[in-house]
Amino acid sequence: MYRGKAKHILGDIAEGDRVKVINGGKVYNGILMPRSELGDSRHVVIKLANGYNIGFNIDNIKIELISVREKEDxxxxxxxxxxxxxxxxxxxxxxxxxxxxxxxxxxxxxxxxxxxxxxxxxxxxxxxxxxxxxxxxxxxxxxxxxxxxxxxxxxxxxxxxxxxxxxxxxxxxxxxxxxxxxxxxxxxxxxxxxxxxxxxxxxxxxxxxxxxxxxxxxxxxxxxxxxxxxxxxxxxxxxxxxxxxxxxxxxxxxxxxxxxxxxxxxxxxxxxxxxxxxxxxxxx
Missing domain, CATH: 3.40.50.1170 (L-asparaginase, N-terminal domain)
Incomplete structure (x- = not known):
């Protein structure tokens, strides 16, 4: 669960959505992963295509929505x-x-x-x-x-x-x-x-x-x-x-x-x- 500044930066982007993160001139595509309720409010985590998770400080990135996760019944x-x-x-x-x-x-x-x-x-x-x-x-x-x-x-x-x-x-x-x-x-x-x-x-x-x-x-x-x-x-x-x-x-x-x-x-x-x-x- 994202909160604070991270939640504000994400806007309508939800956990499970596919996103593009731009950090230091490099582009990372992946799935926005859930955060623990005890997690800090200044980082986001995505799962890359190779299966690794990577965290980013929200002060250093631009994040864009690629596609919305399909909602299940x-x-x-x-x-x-x-x-x-x-x-x-x-x-x-x-x-x-x-x-x-x-x-x-x-x-x-x-x-x-x-x-x-x-x-x-x-x-x-x-x-x-x-x-x-x-x-x-x-x-x-x-x-x-x-x-x-x-x-x-x-x-x-x-x-x-x-x-x-x-x-x-x-x-x-x-x-x-x-x-x-x-x-x-x-x-x-x-x-x-x-x-x-x-x-x-x-x-x-x-x-x-x-x-x-x-x-x-x-x-x-x-x-x-x-x-x-x-x-x-x-x-x-x-x-x-x-x-x-x-x-x-x-x-x-x-x-x-x-x-x-x-x-x-x-x-x-x-x-x-x-x-x-x-x-x-x-x-x-």
Whole structure:
């Protein structure tokens, strides 16, 4: 939600509209992205064609409308989402962390401020893959995660499995491997995928890995991999994501996008585009 000077500069331009931003003699075309209610009032964010988000200080730009986003019939949308004849359902549980954070463009600090639904709004490609149920379990930094939080997550995952084809858990990366492993031991022999996902860089940063990680996680949640896994960048580029068994994965670097590695084992597989390739046996 834009406010203050940013809202004034945008005028009738709405979130989701295609816009042209002129900044320092360069032209950027993209989709105007939503801002958190906690976001400052002096920046706008657009999603470029390559999938990256980029933020602009409104004092330095000229912004023009290219095309208006097509409005959807809300009643039709609700009916489609509830119809079993349409896309399968994936539950996304938010617990906090960088994937559920925003950057303060004034200070450069990152704050846990995005709700899970805001993340989905920031990655509209998700709606082409699945019907989504989103829920905030809690919103904490992962270094504050405790065994009591693990028990709560396990209970919420079980509830979510009962109403969806698979479950995605958005989690901070610092302790993601610990939580995923704990949940794997607590929920053995599960019938559906439970996919932990995080990001090394916040969702509204141009170099964020959140979008690809989340899209890949939802695809894995619709697969036949009936295990607890984590899905994170496989390399430093945006080529694809690796699928790591929860009890084998470890974070190996503080900031690299491909920081997560399977230890003494190959990953279960990888996600490149809409294709999942597996490298070893897994529970089905």
């Amino acid at each position: 809300k009643e039709k949308k609700v009916e489609e989402e509830s119809s079993p004849e349409n896309k399968p359902c994936v539950s996304i549980l938010g617990t906090g962390g960088t994937i559920a954070s925003k950057i303060d463009y004034m200070s450069g600090a990152v704050h846990p401020a995005f709700s899970t639904s805001e993340i989905v709004n920031a990655v509209p490609e998700l709606e082409d893959i699945a019907s989504l149920n989103t829920e905030i379990v809690f919103n904490i930094l992962s270094e504050n995660m405790t065994p009591e939080h693990w028990r709560i997550i396990a209970k919420e995952v079980v509830k979510a499995m009962n109403k969806s084809s698979g479950v995605v858990v958005a989690h901070g990366t610092d302790t993601l491997a610990y939580t995923a492993s704990a949940i794997a031991f607590m929920l053995s022999d599960i019938p559906k995928p439970v996919v932990f996902v995080g990001s090394q860089r916040s969702s509204d940063r141009p170099s964020s890995d959140a979008s690809l990680n989340l899209i890949s996680a939802v695809r894995v949640a619709l697969s036949d991999i009936a295990e607890v896994v984590s899905v994170m960048h496989a390399g430093s580029s945006d080529e694809g994501c690796a699928i790591h068994r929860a009890t084998k994965v470890r974070k190996m670097h503080s900031s690299r996008r491909d920081a997560f590695k399977s230890i003494d084992s190959l990953p279960i597989g990888e996600v490149i585009g809409d294709k999942i390739t597996t490298f070893q046996e897994y529970s089905r």
